[in-house]
Amino acid sequence: MASSWTPLHAKIHRTLRSRSLLPKHESILIALSGGQDSLCLAQLLIDLRDRWNWHLAIAHCDHRWRADSQANADHIATLAQSWNLPFYLKTADSPPPNEASAREWRYAQLQSIEGFHTIVTGHTASDRAETLLFNLIRGSGADGLSSLNWTRQLTPTVKLVRPLLEIMRSQTAEFCRDRNLPIWQDSTNNDLAYARNRIRQELLPSLKHNFNAQVESHLAQTMELLSAEVEYLETVASEFYETAIDITSQSLDRTILRKIPLAIQRRVIRQFLMRSLNFNPNFEQVEKCVGLITAPNRSRTDPFIEKTIAEVNADQIQLKSLD
Template identity: 45%
Template sequence: MFVWTGYHSKLHQVLKDRQLLPKNSKILIALSGGQDSLCLTRLCSDLQPKWHWQIAIVHYDHGWVLDEGLANHVEKIAKNWDIEFYLEQAKEKIAETEAEARKYRYEAFVNVATHHKFDYLLTGHTLSDRAETFIYNLTRGAGMEGLTALNWIRQLNDHLTLVRPLLNFTRNDTLTFCQQLQLPIWQDKYNDNKKFARNRIRLDLIPYLKKELNPQIEQHLTQTAEILRGDVEFLTEEAEKLFNLAITEDKNNLKRSILKDKPLSLQRRVIKVFLAQKLEIMPNFEQIEAVVRLINAPNLDRTSSLSKGRFAQVKKDFITISDEK
């Protein structure tokens, strides 16, 4: 029997306010079996008559020992809820690391979504995940983009959009919802393994910060991420305009005179784009700073090697990338 809860109202309202998932959309939901994605799947299933979505579930089996039985568990949920189900399985051994698992998982999800012409891929990331990502990336020296990495929407390709509808739900919210409706949560043993940095943040650091500093630390970190996201969007647009003014017609040089009187934040962003194009790698902070210094440097001044023997050098009013001879 369908029971309408405050959580249904909460998701329904955020979908309307943010216009995340239009009516009649074709939606693929990534269901891991854990409380967050289980909560998302059930809420979307219950809201489907109001929004007229076409819904399906996708699950990725990493082939890990501690996940034995998980794929069957998720398939049973899909069958009981009468939702179309797609199972993707690892075709090779995947290292038990967050980065590796995420890479293969998302590749599989995108392939399924693209092949079956879904408009949206949904994941169960929550406000709690956003706060943990903020801290994780902060400790790695990330810039504003890294601190705002977990967003409501991300375009995956020309036809597929990733949506995270639960970014205003805490992990406690999803647990409470699942308990209220007696949903079959899969207890992922990997979530308790503290060899993963994110698990240490979730299990140790966040509880400590809540107890010793601020009980609302998750909410406040996500508010900061939301504020920074607006700043990132503005700065990205301004940097793109400045880059187009500074880059020469042949795309090989930057005009220093265009950049000299501009704010440091925009200079860094323009240099980052330039280096990414010329070096074909994402430059790090030290590389960007080295080239920024060339904006006001004497003629023929240069950086040390940036990548594969390539360096940046001042040639009169231009910054150019050259090869070591």
């Protein structure tokens, strides 16, 4: 059966071209969970394959979190076979304890599959909207509001690409329905104990209904804008950090910091604390340390971690252990 060319095909084709996301002749590993988003992605890439001459393959990571995870893996294996695509299955020895460690394990597994420099995932604009709300509520600053980007370098040679970031989840659902794609229902998606699920199933529908029907795409667009801005701001801040840092004495040069705008001061200070102390400072901690840029000599912050403070030492802001 010849696949029909839909507006969704046209949109993805345009996105891939204008953003140079997936080069011609590339070998692409599709991370398939079995949910509607990754199924939609796989089918779209298969439909577009001849125009781009890609080599496609399917990978599935089984965290063994649910009783039916083996059945899910089998389901995807059958699907890959029906598509006539190579299939790679990775199964966890023991279930990862939380979402963060699961993600880490998953990416490590995907990277370890040889022959692929590009891994694609089915993250959508709806994921962006939800992530923005999730991080906004948690209070993670502009960076958390921009965390789902089009591409991310996983290793020096392996890149993660998210081609569906302009597609809503309602569109992937419609596509799967139209094409009769066999979606695997993940029962944990309905568990309202998870903040993410409550955002998806309660908060976003309520915002749509009570405030603005377009809120989901507005949020996704906001994340798109903030992503590029954060990337630029971090680049600028890194340059000033490199000029201002003295690694040996763990100190920053205040005369350099004083000349740069507040927005960049904050990011340089954050890079300083993250790189020197290997911890993620909160809003107040950054603000207190920014205060030292113009403070009198010997001014200091409260301890960040384990009795480590920042203190003004003439023209320097210096990290110091109180022991």
